Amino acid sequence: MGEIPETIATALADVPVAGRHCLEAGAGAGNATAALLDEGAARVAAVTNDADHAATVRDRFRDERRATAVLADLRAIPLPDDTVDVVTAHGLFNVVAPPAVTPVVDELTRVTAPGGWLVVDDYDPIDGPVRDLFALANAVGELADAQPTFTFYPRTHLRDLVTAAGWQHQWTRTLLDPVPWTADLLDAHAELIREDAAALPEELADATETRLRQVRERAADGVDVGQMYSLAFRLPA
Numbered sequence: 001m002g003e004i005p006e007t008i009a010t011a012l013a014d015v016p017v018a019g020r021h022c023l024e025a026g027a028g029a030g031n032a033t034a035a036l037l038d039e040g041a042a043r044v045a046a047v048t049n050d051a052d053h054a055a056t057v058r059d060r061f062r063d064e065r066r067a068t069a070v071l072a073d074l075r076a077i078p079l080p081d082d083t084v085d086v087v088t089a090h091g092l093f094n095v096v097a098p099p100a101v102t103p104v105v106d107e108l109t110r111v112t113a114p115g116g117w118l119v120v121d122d123y124d125p126i127d128g129p130v131r132d133l134f135a136l137a138n139a140v141g142e143l144a145d146a147q148p149t150f151t152f153y154p155r156t157h158l159r160d161l162v163t164a165a166g167w168q169h170q171w172t173r174t175l176l177d178p179v180p181w182t183a184d185l186l187d188a189h190a191e192l193i194r195e196d197a198a199a200l201p202e203e204l205a206d207a208t209e210t211r212l213r214q215v216r217e218r219a220a221d222g223v224d225v226g227q228m229y230s231l232a233f234r235l236p237a
Contacts, residue, residue, distance in 0.1 A: 007228060010173065010230070011088075011175060011230040012088070016086075017039035018041070020085035022085065022087070023077075025092055028053055029056055029060070030046055030061065030067075032046075033046045034061075041066065045068050045070050045084075046068065047077055048069070048071065049073050074107060075100060075107055076107065081111065084111045088121075089118070089122075093122050094150050095151075098151060102161065105162055109165045109166060109235070112235055115236075115237035116234070117234050117235075119231070121228065121231075123226055124154055125154060129216075130225055133186060133190065133215050134150045136211055137150055137196075138150060140200065144199050159172070166236070169231065169233055170233060171232050172232075173229065175229060177227045178224040178227065179225065179226045180224050186219050194208075
């Protein structure tokens with residue numbers, strides 16, 4: 001199943017996973033799915049609205065009968081009410097625009113059974129050249145798709161949104177402090193910005209490339225900045 005990031009293992013510590021039906025909300029590479037399976041989950045649905053991510057998860061777990069990749073909008077999860085025991089949202093909400101956050105939380109609440117768990121892992125707002133990089137990504141996103149690409153919510157903001165949906169906050173953990181934004185990671189984000197900017201008029205694409213090079217030069221071989229946090233919640237039984 002591949003290596004499980006330490007951040008995810010730490011976030012899931014003390015959450016009862018063995019024998020439970022689980023949901024990875026925002027599957028990405030399926031790292032949370034791997035962690036849930038490793039902890040003995042009875043079944044894991046990895047839900048993503050990205051076709052490439054869904055294909056990656058299907059390939060990664062092609063020999064694992066307990067895992068299923070589901071291509072769907074998290075505002076309309078194709079699962080019945082009260083059928084999930086543990087939900088993970090690892091690095092999900094930073095790619096969810098503000099108007100969609102409450103609908104996503106409402107859907108995660110709908111599919112979770114009473115007594116179920118929700119673990120949200122994300123980043124506090126960041127500073128320096130990393131902030132500039134994501135600001136550039138958001139500018140391109142606004143021009144190309146009329147919405148920001150990233151939003152970094154303070155932990156207190158997401159905690160309050162989730163508790164407003166009826167969840168009880170169990171604990172908050174710091175997973176990384178500071179967060180190592182390596183050169184490889186920054187370069188990967190820079191390439192995504194270039195791909196999105198390719199759809200812009202040539203003048204804007206050229207200006208984006210100039211600014212992108214300036215930001216990457218400032219970040220050099222990488223920077224350590226910001227915090228990654230984990231919030232654990234439980235629905236009343």
